[in-house]
Amino acid sequence: MTNWVLTDSWTMTRRGLAHRARRPGQMFVGLAFPVMMVLIFAYFLGGGMRVAGGGDYKDFLIPGMLALTMAFGLESTMVALTQDLNRGVIDRFRAMPMAPSAVLVGRSVDDMLESAASLLAMVGVGLLMGWRWHNGFGEALYALGLLLLLRFAMLWIGIYLGMVAGKPELVQAVQILIWPIGFLSNVFTSAESMPGWLGAIAEWNPMSATATAVRELFGNPGWNGTTWAATHAQLLAVAWPVALLAVFGPLAVRRYRGLSH
Amino acid sequence: MTDTDHVIVVEGLRKTYGDKPALDGVDLTVARGTVHGLLGPNGAGKTTVVRILATLLRQDGGRAEVAGFDVRRDADAVRHRIGLLGQHAALDEELSGRQNLEMFGRLYHLGARGAAARAAELLDRFGLADTGRKAVRQYSGGMRRRLDLAASLVLAPEVLFLDEPTTGLDPRGRTEVWNAVRSLVGGGTTVLLTTQYLEEADQLADRISLLDAGRVAAEGTPDELKARIGGDRVDVVVRHADQLDAAAAVVTAAVGADATTDPDGRRTGAPVADRVAALTETLRALGAAGIEVEDIALRRPTLDEVFLRLTGAGATAKEDATV
Numbered sequence: 001m002t003n004w005v006l007t008d009s010w011t012m013t014r015r016g017l018a019h020r021a022r023r024p025g026q027m028f029v030g031l032a033f034p035v036m037m038v039l040i041f042a043y044f045l046g047g048g049m050r051v052a053g054g055g056d057y058k059d060f061l062i063p064g065m066l067a068l069t070m071a072f073g074l075e076s077t078m079v080a081l082t083q084d085l086n087r088g089v090i091d092r093f094r095a096m097p098m099a100p101s102a103v104l105v106g107r108s109v110d111d112m113l114e115s116a117a118s119l120l121a122m123v124g125v126g127l128l129m130g131w132r133w134h135n136g137f138g139e140a141l142y143a144l145g146l147l148l149l150l151r152f153a154m155l156w157i158g159i160y161l162g163m164v165a166g167k168p169e170l171v172q173a174v175q176i177l178i179w180p181i182g183f184l185s186n187v188f189t190s191a192e193s194m195p196g197w198l199g200a201i202a203e204w205n206p207m208s209a210t211a212t213a214v215r216e217l218f219g220n221p222g223w224n225g226t227t228w229a230a231t232h233a234q235l236l237a238v239a240w241p242v243a244l245l246a247v248f249g250p251l252a253v254r255r256y257r258g259l260s261h
Numbered sequence: 262m263t264d265t266d267h268v269i270v271v272e273g274l275r276k277t278y279g280d281k282p283a284l285d286g287v288d289l290t291v292a293r294g295t296v297h298g299l300l301g302p303n304g305a306g307k308t309t310v311v312r313i314l315a316t317l318l319r320q321d322g323g324r325a326e327v328a329g330f331d332v333r334r335d336a337d338a339v340r341h342r343i344g345l346l347g348q349h350a351a352l353d354e355e356l357s358g359r360q361n362l363e364m365f366g367r368l369y370h371l372g373a374r375g376a377a378a379r380a381a382e383l384l385d386r387f388g389l390a391d392t393g394r395k396a397v398r399q400y401s402g403g404m405r406r407r408l409d410l411a412a413s414l415v416l417a418p419e420v421l422f423l424d425e426p427t428t429g430l431d432p433r434g435r436t437e438v439w440n441a442v443r444s445l446v447g448g449g450t451t452v453l454l455t456t457q458y459l460e461e462a463d464q465l466a467d468r469i470s471l472l473d474a475g476r477v478a479a480e481g482t483p484d485e486l487k488a489r490i491g492g493d494r495v496d497v498v499v500r501h502a503d504q505l506d507a508a509a510a511v512v513t514a515a516v517g518a519d520a521t522t523d524p525d526g527r528r529t530g531a532p533v534a535d536r537v538a539a540l541t542e543t544l545r546a547l548g549a550a551g552i553e554v555e556d557i558a559l560r561r562p563t564l565d566e567v568f569l570r571l572t573g574a575g576a577t578a579k580e581d582a583t584v
């Protein structure tokens with residue numbers, strides 16, 4: 001039998017794009033949030049911050065904000081998926097001879113396209129604020145690739161959690177929990193400045209690995225930690241998302257297949 | 262093991278949610294090109310049967326075949342041959358009707374052009390051609406139901422499942438859906454229909470299964486089911502309530518069967534064998550006894566009465582109703 005995964009995934013991606021085309025304002029609202037965060041942290045709260053290795057806090061902050069935005073994409077994916085599951089249209093998809101994974105793959109491609117767009121927009125805002133990369137275009141592109149890889153891993157966690165939660169109410173719990181997890185990282189400040197075990201968690205946070213790795217690649221200041229996690233950030237920035245994908249991807253697909261029980 | 266005459270074959274179907282059985286051994290066969298009605302009170306298990314047959318839900322026990330394919334082992338083959346109109350709309354509310362139908366057409370692998378052509382054809386047929394770009398979210402309930410029905414026909418299914426297709430429709434919308442179903446059946450489609458409207462089953466169904474608490478309480482043609490709870494009745498409404506008991510005695514004597522009374526309606530009645538003779542004899546005897554009659558009629562039982570007698574409250578009737 002012909003395998004329809006690609007065709008069907010593309011149809012599902014088109015569906016997501018059609019949704020976006022109907023509410024163009026939403027994309028700008030979605031972008032306004034991370035941009036506002038950058039502005040607030042850079043200009044209001046960041047004034048007193050000193051980066052240990054020397055350098056501008058803004059240059060430290062922007063790569064961290066990019067990583068945070070990618071990670072927080074988990075939430076929008078989760079919301080979109082729970083809405084879909086509760087919408088009833090999923091029943092029609094499931095009663096059709098389409099590739100079952102296309103529903104999830106379509107969702108992920110659609111979200112990745114959006115993430116790439118918001119990533120570029122944030123880079124643009126950063127450039128306007130005076131942030132620069134210093135190690136050449138190739139390294140910068142690799143950094144963006146790592147950021148999107150993080151997003152891709154988070155997206156599949158979001159798909160899985162969306163299916164586990166099932167109901168929009170439970171999504172709220174995740175929306176609240178994601179904040180402390182986001183701040184328990186080196187996005188805004190050094191992990192080593194945090195008390196003992198919190199610092200260890202922050203250090204091993206996948207978001208920290210990506211943030212540190214892209215700071216290195218952009219040639220932006222970091223805290224130059226000496227721990228294993230800090231010195232192997234580029235390795236971790238690949239290993240973490242791949243490991244998360246290996247776990248949550250199959251879990252998500254299995255969960256979708258199991259909807260019939 | 263393909264049964265060519267029976268497009269739906271269900272044997273001993275079971276489904277349990279938690280520890281509460283929703284289906285407790287359901288048997289069902291539906292002949293090709295017919296309409297089979299699935300009737301039953303709320304929670305009887307109608308939707309559960311439909312969802313299992315449409316491959317949306319896995320049974321815990323028993324066998325179910327649709328169009329010759331096992332719904333568990335050959336789910337994909339089944340999906341190629343069915344259309345489903347679920348109890349709740351299965352549409353993308355954010356998109357327009359056309360976008361919905363085109364999307365479903367692509368997912369049925371009709372190709373971009375084939376999907377667009379099929380969408381246009383169905384929109385036309387269901388009077389939705391002028392809905393433009395309007396999102397389904399802004400449709401009226403009836404428009405949404407018609408679009409949902411159109412979506413279940415994208416592939417011209419061999420077997421069509423309709424779960425309460427006309428709930429919430431006005432009489433005109435209902436008639437439209439009925440006509441659509443009749444023309445589909447005329448074209449050879451087999452339909453399994455659940456409904457709360459007994460008139461709908463009476464109008465459309467060749468055979469009916471009466472589901473109660475996860476079991477088939479009765480099965481047969483609408484006429485067979487009506488006959489099963491006792492054929493015709495003579496019904497008398499008296500003018501003065503104090504004459505009701507006397508009237509009941511007269512009716513009992515006249516037709517030779519025990520009359521029942523309904524004091525609120527000042528009504529008494531009994532089953533009759535010989536329709537016209539029983540009516541004349543009852544009228545004559547009532548006149549002789551000086552009882553003033555407000556209304557007298559011969560009645561066929563309605564499907565509603567069958568429904569009420571054979572499900573829930575009529576637990577004793579259920580015993581002797583099994584075929």
Ligand SMILES: Nc1ncnc2c1ncn2[C@@H]1O[C@H](COP(=O)(O)OP(=O)(O)OP(=O)(O)O)[C@@H](O)[C@H]1O
Pocket residue numbers: 278282283301302303304305306307308309310348
């Ligand atoms: N997802 C579910 N989880 C738990 N119980 C369920 C679930 N779906 C259905 N049930 C139960 O299974 C039984 C049969 O439900 P079903 O929806 O099949 O009834 P129905 O005949 O379609 O009713 P209605 O006329 O109200 O649509 C009911 O007791 C219902 O509460």
Ligand SMILES: [Mg+2]
Pocket residue numbers: 307308309348424
């Ligand atoms: Mg139902």
